[in-house]
Amino acid sequence: MPELLRIAGLTAGYGDVQVLWGIDLDVREGEIVAIVGSNGAGKTTLLRTISGLVGARAGSILFEGREISKAGPDEVLAAGIAHVPEGRRLFKGLSVKDNLLLGAYLRRDKAEIQNDLDYVFDLFPRLKERHSQDATTMSGGEQQMCAIARGIMSRPRLLMIDELSLGLAPALIERLSEGLKAINGNGLTILLVEQDVMTAFELASRAFVVETGRIAKAGETVVLADDPAIRQAYLGV
Amino acid sequence: MDFAQILANGVVLGALYACLAVGFSLVWGVLNVINMLHGSFIILGGYLTYFAWQMFGIHPLIMLPIVAAFLFVVGYALQAIFINKVVTAPVLVTLTLTFGLDMILYNLMTVYFSATPRQVTLGLGSIQLFGVYLPVVRLLGMALALLLTGLLYVTLRGSRIGRAIVAVRMDRSAAALMGIRVNRIYAITFGIGALMAGAAGALFAMVFPITTNLSGVFLGKAFVVCVIGGLGSVPGALVGGLALGIIESFSGVLLGPQHALTVGFLVMLLLLIVRPTGLVGVKGYE
Known part of the structure; x- marks a missing residue:
């Protein structure tokens, strides 16, 4: 490799x-x-x-x-290189989806961003259920899923x-x-x-x-x- | 004067206050900078609108976006060149810096524009609605103030740059990990703060006479609105602005106009004691 x-x-x-x-x-x-x-x-x-x-x-x-x-x-x-920081560090006051979109902040390819959203929602269905909820109000495990998914969103x-x-x-x-x-x-x-x-x-x-x-x-x-x-x-x- | 009329006056004034304060609130919330320039930005917006109208006959509504764009550039440059150098320093340092910059801007305006009160007089007449007498120009000012405040809200909640501003506000280093250039977002945020101040100034110049001497008064109002409504959020500025407008309107009639300002500050002090997050502020979100 x-x-x-x-x-x-x-x-x-x-x-x-x-x-x-x-x-x-x-x-x-x-x-x-x-x-x-x-x-x-x-x-x-x-x-x-x-x-x-x-x-x-x-x-x-x-x-x-x-x-x-x-x-x-x-x-x-x-x-x-994407970095999922210690303690998840999700953005308070922003929804799960907005947090994920911030992961894709540097990208401009809207259609592909939508595809990647679907991909991480497939990976962690809990995030899809809670996509409009304030990310920092979820459980620790769900927050970690969101933080990892946010990292993936930068491709x-x-x-x-x-x-x-x-x-x-x-x-x-x-x-x-x-x-x-x-x-x-x-x-x-x-x-x-x-x-x-x-x-x-x-x-x-x-x-x-x-x-x-x-x-x-x-x-x-x-x-x-x-x-x-x-x-x-x-x-x- | 009857109740409905006082209330209507308060709401008109309050909408202008919301527009006046929302940029100040945003800068304070996101950058943790108390922007002492804010009052002078408002005056500058008002003067530019007035002189464009008086000297070149440009309608204030045409000047409004021009003034707003100009002040965005001024704000962006000031932040990028000066304030970003010390933006992570304790709040007193940035306060002193913006205070110094304000002295310069304030005195430049007094020298070149003089302190003579100026007002754009459009002479649009007035309408009467349910026995309430409302000058059209004030209604127009109110509508535009609410529209601009609403636009800012939509931008912050729904756009890529808005998300970046909220992210920087919540967690600077996590925002950097998203690829957000924090200093650039600071400059944009400060620019938006100046833009809203300039737009508010243009609206004020259509409704009240403005003079450089009002710079401190406007800054004080922005302060009170932030504390009453809750710092750093658009709904906070809206609620705080409307509350202050209505408070001033009623206390002006009941106690005399000379006491309206005092009552506003008293309410602010009271809220600092009983509800320091403001009426719609959220704990930890201030």
């Missing part, structure tokens, strides 16, 4: 605090890749740096061979999801995982940040383990799942 994203020696931080200390990571087309690690390891900062919300200090981010480490959020999205080549399972019941996580597998089956590459390593390893074929701003381990999830150190640190066995 051709390479979609390659990050090399990436450092970033906020003010005097450096969070990322030289991240190397790659994502190939069609994959689901997970980034796991404990709280404060830098997973969210990594996604925020890729999407241009946080400026990269050194290193490179190549997306389809193009350097995007200096690009702003709108350029990164236009290049084809990205790579979908980054920060904390898919946070605060959700196991049955809902199962439902969302199925949705993600279906989306991936339709050809969308996914980069998933997840604190729940079990969920992450079930979904992803490869994973990167982040510890204090560095990649501590990387590899196939089936191999990592048998790694004694990872089993002890993250899987609780």
Whole structure:
């Protein structure tokens, strides 16, 4: 599979605090890749740096061979990377449909936007039922569906999801995982940040383990799942 | 004066107040900027309308869209060049900046236009409806004020740019992740605020004499309307504007016109204590 994203020696931080200390990571087309690690390891900062919300200090981010480490959020999205932020961050006071349309903000192809609306409504029928409701009044699981659907509405080549399972019941996580597998089956590459390593390893074929701003381990999830150190640190066995 | 007449006067005035305040409210709600320029924007719109009519004979209704477009450009430029530099700073910083810019604009207008009260006199006569006497020009002003306010509402609720403005207001960094260029939306929003002020000024110039000295009065009214109705929403400005118009109309008759303004501010203070979100404001949405 051709390479979609390659990050090399990436450092970033906020003010005097450096969070990322030289991240190397790659994502190939069609994959689901997970980034796991404990709280404060830098997973969210990594996604925020890729999407241009946080400026990269050194290193490179190549997306389809193009350097995007200096690009702003709108350029990164236009290049084809959508970012579903931690805590869903849906827009209060706007309906589910308006939230989804904001996902397609950069697009001008009205007919195709309508097709994609139908696509995400097919994927998550709950959103169709609630399309006119204030998005932030839905349950946590429904909000996560809406946030993922909003990410898809930009028609990205790579979908980054920060904390898919946070605060959700196991049955809902199962439902969302199925949705993600279906989306991936339709050809969308996914980069998933997840604190729940079990969920992450079930979904992803490869994973990167982040510890204090560095990649501590990387590899196939089936191999990592048998790694004694990872089993002890993250899987609780 | 009978009840219906006072009420009608209040509603006419209130519609103009809504149009006057809605841009101020939008800028405050979306940018968290208290725009001290707003009163002078209204005066500028009014003066431009007056001088175009007096010097070139251009009808105010033709000037209205021209003035509105011109003020949009002025507002957009001011935000893009100056205010965006400090827009994330605490509210006192942006308030000081717009206050300074207002001093410049206010004094420029006083120098070049003088402070003489000016009014466009169209002489359209008046009509009588159910015993209520209504000058046509005021009815026209009211209708246009409501129309413009309604247009703004439809734009915010139903258009791509309107959704982007609401999104930026609710969550700036999530909006950036949608590909929205936040600073550009700020400039557009500030431009729309100035546009509504300019349009309100054009309408006011047809109904009342305006002078630069009224700049602070208009700003104060915008403040009161926002607090009474609820900050940052078009329905809030509409309700607040109509409420203030009716309050002023009744207190002007009952207590004398010199007390109308005081009563308006008293109601504002009262609402700040008992219902700080305003009459139709939503908590967390202010």
